[in-house]
Amino acid sequence: MVFSSVLFLSVFLPCFLACFYLSPQFLKKWIIVFFSILFYAWGAPVFIFFLLGSSVLDFFISKNFEASNPFRKLSLFASLFLNVGLLCYFKYVNFFVTNISTLGEYFSFNEIAFKEVLLPIGISFFTFQKISYAIDVFRGENKRLTSFLDYLLYIIMFPQLIAGPIVRYKDVHLQIKNFSSNNFDQKLQGLYRFIIGLSKKVFIANTFALIVSQINALGLENTSSAEAWLGALAYTFQIYFDFAGYSDMAIGLGLMIGFKFPENFNFPYLSKSISEFWKRWHITLGSWMRDYLYIPLGGNKVSTKRIYFNLVFVFFISGFWHGANWNFIVWGLFHGLFLVLERLFLSAALKKMPVLFQRFYTFFIVIIGWVFFSMDLETAFVFLKKMFAFSSLNLELSISVKSWSLMLFGILFSFIGFNKKTELFLNELPFRIANLNTSQTLVIFPVFLFLLSMATIWIMNSGFNPFIYYRF
Amino acid sequence: MFFIAIGVLFIPLVFQYSATNETLQPLNGVFEKTDTLQFSIPSWKNKKWQENRELLIKNNLKIKPLIVRIGHELDYRLFKEYHMADLLIGKDGYLFSKSWSNAKCCANNLNKDSLDIFIKKLATLATLLEKKGKYFKVIIPPSKEELYANKLPLLYTLDNENSDYTLLKKSLANNKIAYWDLLSYYKVIDDTARFPIYSKTSAHWTTYGAHFTLLKLLNDMSVFFNGDMPNLAVKSFKKEKFKGGDGDHEQTLNLINRIDNKDFLYPAYKIDSSKNKTFKPKVITIGDSFYWALKSCWMLPYIYKKDSKYLYYFSTVYYNNDYTKSHSIDSLNIVEEIESCNAVVIINSTHNLNGFPYGLEKKIDELILALK
Numbered sequence: 001m002v003f004s005s006v007l008f009l010s011v012f013l014p015c016f017l018a019c020f021y022l023s024p025q026f027l028k029k030w031i032i033v034f035f036s037i038l039f040y041a042w043g044a045p046v047f048i049f050f051l052l053g054s055s056v057l058d059f060f061i062s063k064n065f066e067a068s069n070p071f072r073k074l075s076l077f078a079s080l081f082l083n084v085g086l087l088c089y090f091k092y093v094n095f096f097v098t099n100i101s102t103l104g105e106y107f108s109f110n111e112i113a114f115k116e117v118l119l120p121i122g123i124s125f126f127t128f129q130k131i132s133y134a135i136d137v138f139r140g141e142n143k144r145l146t147s148f149l150d151y152l153l154y155i156i157m158f159p160q161l162i163a164g165p166i167v168r169y170k171d172v173h174l175q176i177k178n179f180s181s182n183n184f185d186q187k188l189q190g191l192y193r194f195i196i197g198l199s200k201k202v203f204i205a206n207t208f209a210l211i212v213s214q215i216n217a218l219g220l221e222n223t224s225s226a227e228a229w230l231g232a233l234a235y236t237f238q239i240y241f242d243f244a245g246y247s248d249m250a251i252g253l254g255l256m257i258g259f260k261f262p263e264n265f266n267f268p269y270l271s272k273s274i275s276e277f278w279k280r281w282h283i284t285l286g287s288w289m290r291d292y293l294y295i296p297l298g299g300n301k302v303s304t305k306r307i308y309f310n311l312v313f314v315f316f317i318s319g320f321w322h323g324a325n326w327n328f329i330v331w332g333l334f335h336g337l338f339l340v341l342e343r344l345f346l347s348a349a350l351k352k353m354p355v356l357f358q359r360f361y362t363f364f365i366v367i368i369g370w371v372f373f374s375m376d377l378e379t380a381f382v383f384l385k386k387m388f389a390f391s392s393l394n395l396e397l398s399i400s401v402k403s404w405s406l407m408l409f410g411i412l413f414s415f416i417g418f419n420k421k422t423e424l425f426l427n428e429l430p431f432r433i434a435n436l437n438t439s440q441t442l443v444i445f446p447v448f449l450f451l452l453s454m455a456t457i458w459i460m461n462s463g464f465n466p467f468i469y470y471r472f
Numbered sequence: 473m474f475f476i477a478i479g480v481l482f483i484p485l486v487f488q489y490s491a492t493n494e495t496l497q498p499l500n501g502v503f504e505k506t507d508t509l510q511f512s513i514p515s516w517k518n519k520k521w522q523e524n525r526e527l528l529i530k531n532n533l534k535i536k537p538l539i540v541r542i543g544h545e546l547d548y549r550l551f552k553e554y555h556m557a558d559l560l561i562g563k564d565g566y567l568f569s570k571s572w573s574n575a576k577c578c579a580n581n582l583n584k585d586s587l588d589i590f591i592k593k594l595a596t597l598a599t600l601l602e603k604k605g606k607y608f609k610v611i612i613p614p615s616k617e618e619l620y621a622n623k624l625p626l627l628y629t630l631d632n633e634n635s636d637y638t639l640l641k642k643s644l645a646n647n648k649i650a651y652w653d654l655l656s657y658y659k660v661i662d663d664t665a666r667f668p669i670y671s672k673t674s675a676h677w678t679t680y681g682a683h684f685t686l687l688k689l690l691n692d693m694s695v696f697f698n699g700d701m702p703n704l705a706v707k708s709f710k711k712e713k714f715k716g717g718d719g720d721h722e723q724t725l726n727l728i729n730r731i732d733n734k735d736f737l738y739p740a741y742k743i744d745s746s747k748n749k750t751f752k753p754k755v756i757t758i759g760d761s762f763y764w765a766l767k768s769c770w771m772l773p774y775i776y777k778k779d780s781k782y783l784y785y786f787s788t789v790y791y792n793n794d795y796t797k798s799h800s801i802d803s804l805n806i807v808e809e810i811e812s813c814n815a816v817v818i819i820n821s822t823h824n825l826n827g828f829p830y831g832l833e834k835k836i837d838e839l840i841l842a843l844k
Contacts, residue, residue: 005526006529006533007525010484010485010533011529017478018478021475045517045519046517188474191474401553402550441473449477453480456484457539457542457543461543
């Protein structure tokens, strides 16, 4: 079940919110967990038992993390082995077996026969949260949760369960422990945030997705250079509004039920370097990688060569985390390479250039990166060849006025936070709107109500509602 | 405020359990139908049951017609965008069929050689029918795309000397077949008519527009049969908002408000079947959807013989006295039907000739042989 579906908006969400707000305080956590189980079981009916079972196991293992426990290291190892092992099995076993089999065939071995393993939805996200919990508690940064209900709440809370933001334990442990009705005063802000996210997804991401699908339908052979560029650009904006929209909805839902999740995006296409891009794009993944991978590898406190290796390694893992396919690995390494190049000389050179050029450079690299991200490796190289052949500038797509208007709005919105002041203003917008006086609210509220109604109308009217990050 | 918004989310559910099926005007056109899948552990495990539920909720919500109409209305009014495959928005709010516009200006569907072969045979058939005292006529009503070519988008206004319509006319004339090309006839009517003969928002002529051809055809037939046929005369005209096919494009757009708000004229007829006018001919009509407006006066059962038939695209058979049931052409002995009939009428509009003559070419040799 995705947030931008009729089932979620017209049945699940209203029923959940009604039960949540009408239930007494002591039941509210139960309500969240119950609905989260329903939410996950709807899309992954068998894996819900796996998720619940592994959570029970994890919770009991984590009891041994306390400093006085002689088995704490062993327990941490067991917890990491369990979670990383399950992630590797479900997400990567198909990839490894297929590649070994292909390699074997090259050396005249028989093809390996195996039954494809199905990927549980959101495994990449909840595994990272489980690891975050284990390491934070092991390090003593935060106390472990004594109630299994609280632990389950942290792991399977539905707003962030299947596509993030990746909430580190340190970000929410106090909110879970001190959960009370006082936390609900931001519910209107949450609602506004949810509607903004839904609008990003339905009006803008889906419009760009339509262009992408039209270009894909042309077939690689019939795609002109202009269409290839349009396709790459459309995907660049689609993935941003798709994922940022989903994150906004998740953050909004969190606020509605009293949780403040970390931000996930901050105008990433305004970045002046790739290293800045990763501070603005999927921020929670970047933070997770920094805290639980880059710093344990030595961070910046190692030799320069080792730093470069660490960067490339972290981005290799980041790419592989996104998907078990070579194109994701190349995408990760591609970004890692530019991070190293920036550290070597590019950053210094770029700083001498106008800001506009720095932004153009970053945006250009990011677009090329998305080509690898969006298609298999072989196709990606042919597609890039098409883009840079500049052979034909024909655009044979029929794009309606509505689509052009929405795309222009999307592009404008992506680049609107051009200075710190505007950026801050826009990031605080939902908060500011939620705290307007009564007469101002009477003006602004119908606008949001209109957006919510329109988004619902669009979803009901259209069968086209893809969601990229759902498959991770 | 927060709870008002949550209340808005509840509207579809409230509607589902409070609205009756008649509350909202149902949608026109063909829509995806979702059958209910019974719950079972395997269907739940493989997510088929959940997918079915999602589809059922999406497609069967009682509020859906209203939601769809609001969405379509906004798209149409704000962006001139519509959710219909074969549609073109022309000037001054005129709606056209894209494929018929294309057939008018740019695309050819008919093959000249095979058309000539068929029309030559049709000429032989026409001669044989006439020899046997049977009425035969080819009627070509103008499509809206031809009659209101000046309302088409610029791209479609080009003249095409090799259009299907031109090819057909030339071939009919070369083979001396009696045919009516009604384009100039309707141009004159259009100049003087105070009510739409072709609606701005339909694919076909209006009931009022078809009425002129109906009278023309019956008069011509009556003269052929020495005035023995029952006579159809207009009793009165009634002004109404469009009904039935007079706004078929518009109805399929599923909007909330009407695009064409004009009054339409609906004739009421009377039949003169006095003593000397009792001959009801058995008429076999072959044609396209322009026939439906002729039929919509509901008078043909009083004029044509009971077992007259309409062969829609020479594929589906409708009986003169019952249009609710249809039969396949395969169930009909076409040779027997033509042999026993008094009149054969072919009616096909100018730009709907894709597929013409729809399979008649396979039967025509057999018909000629039988009539010889």
